[in-house]
Amino acid sequence: MFHVKHVNMETLVVCPVCGSTALLPFLPVTDHFLSKQVFFIQTCVTCGFKFINPRPTQSEIVKYYQTNDYISHNADKSDLISKIYKYARRFAIKSKYGIIKSKIHGTKVLDIGCGTGEFLAYCKHKKLEVFGVEPNENARHYAITNNKLQVWENLNEFVKTDYHFSCITLWHVLEHVHTLNETLATIKKILSANGVLIIAVPNSNSYDATYYQQYWAAYDVPRHLSHFTTSSFTRLIEKHGFILNAIKPQYLDAFYISLLSEKYKSSQHYYLKAFFLGLWSNLMAIKNKNGTSSLIYILTSKNT
Numbered sequence: 001m002f003h004v005k006h007v008n009m010e011t012l013v014v015c016p017v018c019g020s021t022a023l024l025p026f027l028p029v030t031d032h033f034l035s036k037q038v039f040f041i042q043t044c045v046t047c048g049f050k051f052i053n054p055r056p057t058q059s060e061i062v063k064y065y066q067t068n069d070y071i072s073h074n075a076d077k078s079d080l081i082s083k084i085y086k087y088a089r090r091f092a093i094k095s096k097y098g099i100i101k102s103k104i105h106g107t108k109v110l111d112i113g114c115g116t117g118e119f120l121a122y123c124k125h126k127k128l129e130v131f132g133v134e135p136n137e138n139a140r141h142y143a144i145t146n147n148k149l150q151v152w153e154n155l156n157e158f159v160k161t162d163y164h165f166s167c168i169t170l171w172h173v174l175e176h177v178h179t180l181n182e183t184l185a186t187i188k189k190i191l192s193a194n195g196v197l198i199i200a201v202p203n204s205n206s207y208d209a210t211y212y213q214q215y216w217a218a219y220d221v222p223r224h225l226s227h228f229t230t231s232s233f234t235r236l237i238e239k240h241g242f243i244l245n246a247i248k249p250q251y252l253d254a255f256y257i258s259l260l261s262e263k264y265k266s267s268q269h270y271y272l273k274a275f276f277l278g279l280w281s282n283l284m285a286i287k288n289k290n291g292t293s294s295l296i297y298i299l300t301s302k303n304t
């Protein structure tokens, strides 16, 4: 078993979304994926935002990614879950491109947290001008070397330049970010006036989140620091001068998250259970309008 020792932790005293100091315990969750450590999720009484508190500091969190198993950074695994993930990713890349194509005015796309760069490579193939940001050194190296992309380590690199992007995307990245407010403020500066911001994050109000509780794989502590609902997410982005243009469901995520969650529960016949739970979660999302396991938010700047 992988043990993470001597980790520097930090405690937030105000809610990063609304600034309230009224924070309550919500759920203890084990890092099922790597360290087996328990982390505590708190909820803000005022806005409902949920987040790990205390949490490993920004310089310490890298210890929780140091494994070849962290799937979004690894291009070469071949077990069944990785194969399903890759098949779903190919399908997802095309649908992500479809969303961009229908919303973009211009050609410059910046993908923040681009990983190994498959999505950007597809966009480049479709004649968009593509740029990436990826803090993980191995993933960034792969994107630059194998996918021939321009990828920077840090978003702040662009603030010094006069780059402005027609579209900025964060596909399952914002929940990993320590500096939520600073990141959104930087994005606001480097997004064109008529640009579109696309953010996909897990939905902690989904049926599968409610069903699996501490086993819900999208809590993914401590790598996922923030847990959004449509309400807390909207509050955050409005604070930074963005308007919610549309919300799109992500139906495949319910199956993948249920599969991992059943695995964490050590369930028998977990493929079968995950399939039906994923299906049920999607049906409930349609019926109750509480959103699918993950959601894609399409945002524009308020001043356009």
Ligand SMILES: [Zn+2]
Binding pocket: 015, 016, 017, 018, 019, 020, 044, 045, 046, 047, 048, 049
């Ligand atoms: Zn709050």
